[in-house]
Amino acid sequence: MNINKDRFTNLVGMRNIKTGISVFLCVIVSRLLNLEIPFYACIAAVISMQSSVTSSFHAGRNRMLGTLVGAATGLTFALIAPGNPILCGIGVMIVIFVTNFLKWNKSASIGCIVFSAIMTNLNGRSPVNYSVNRIIDTFVGIGIAVLVNYLIFPPKYLDKVLVTCNSLVDEIILLCGERFCCNKNIDTEHLNKQVSSLKSHIKNYKSDFLINKKELLQVDKVTKISTICDKLFAHINIVNSLEDNLLLDDKNKESLFQIYNRDILNENYKNTNLNIVYNYHMSIVIDCLKALLSMNITKREIIKTSCSK
Structure with a gap:
């Protein structure tokens, strides 16, 4: 066989x-x-x-x-x-x-x-x-x-770093789209485990002998991505802790449309204290998403959310 x-x-x-x-x-x-x-x-x-x-x-x-x-x-x-x-x-x-x-x-x-x-x-x-x-x-x-x-087949930690990074970013973009465009929950614990796995691969790569300057530049870029992910999750957790049915302002709605090409349909924005707090943290989440998309390690098509209109 x-x-x-x-x-x-x-x-x-x-x-x-x-x-x-x-x-x-x-x-x-x-x-x-x-x-x-x-x-x-x-x-x-x-x-x-x-x-x-x-x-x-x-x-x-x-x-x-x-x-x-x-x-x-x-x-x-x-x-x-x-x-x-x-x-x-x-x-x-x-x-x-x-x-x-x-x-x-x-x-x-x-x-x-x-x-x-x-x-x-x-x-x-x-x-x-x-x-x-x-x-x-x-x-x-x-x-x-x-x-x-x-x-004999030396460990290729760079490959593990890049594959893990790309998979993580893809999943984050998709899940955030489903969360903020379709109002679905995000399993941040699962994503945090993936970030920990990415950091582990980065640490193993940087501690190995088989590295060169060009590869190290890529890994430094991935390290920045993991830092952005940490910041993103921190603000997502804050957003999740706020009340439901809070409203996005026009600026955040436009930003999400630019990322996901989907209109965010909700009631007209009201300038309440909770909405102000909500939109502040959402603006940081959106900035993190834009940063992740701008730092693609490999060519990747924009991921479309799969929620029904």
């Missing part, structure tokens, strides 16, 4: 595939380098394979730092009395203290694991050779994971 390539990668997950490739390469490289226990290189690769190249680098760095502290402490204690229960307990406390003191908090657990491996798994082997081999194993696993993540 033929399976579409994109569908297959979506079902299995590209990170899963790259993790499998990394482990495969770890075993091959370990054999070529005559490394004693490929298991440690494979574990380092699995832990270091993250959703972005930068995340892989940081996870690998944390493991490497923890390995160095654990190996140094394990070597020192193994030269005194390998496998000694009291020294094992003291050594773990020292590893945790050192990593916390150096603010390598995420390295503490792997440091304890490496220390314990050296103290309990020597089986007559040289503590020096065993400790050095654990460092080499870890370095090999980390290096392979980072290279695989960088070279």
Whole structure:
């Protein structure tokens, strides 16, 4: 049965595939380098394979730092009395203290694991050779994971940023049209989740290595769009909190007509306090909508509202 390539990668997950490739390469490289226990290189690769190249680098760095502290402490204690229960307990406390003191908090657990491996798994082997081999194993696993993540289908956060942004703006324009032209409710909570997702993609992109100045300009533009969305939702929530059946003034009606090409049919505007407040916030909402339309990331047709006349 033929399976579409994109569908297959979506079902299995590209990170899963790259993790499998990394482990495969770890075993091959370990054999070529005559490394004693490929298991440690494979574990380092699995832990270091993250959703972005930068995340892989940081996870690998944390493991490497923890390995160095654990190996140094394990070597020192193994030269005194390998496998000694009291020294094992003291050594773990020292590893945790050192990593916390150096603010390598995420390295503490792997440091304890490496220390314990050296103290309990020597089986007559040289503590020096065993400790050095654990460092080499870890370095090999980390290096392979980072290279695989960088070279094989590297994460395309820019695509995620632009697609999420375009989808969000489209939905906002449509839902605001249905709200203010057709008097339908807006699920602002749903839209806020989409904005949070967009901000998350932006953060991941900006933290990654694979960026250039032209792409960064686009992402900065998207960041401005997310800021406009925050402002828009704040004023929509205020509008929703006001009484029903408030009236738009002529200026706001004309502005909505320019955006949606629909006449807003309501009673003649009355200059009451609530209507003044309502129209003030509506003017800001409309300005935000115009700003979003003027900042299209890709070419997009004006979305028409689907409410009945």
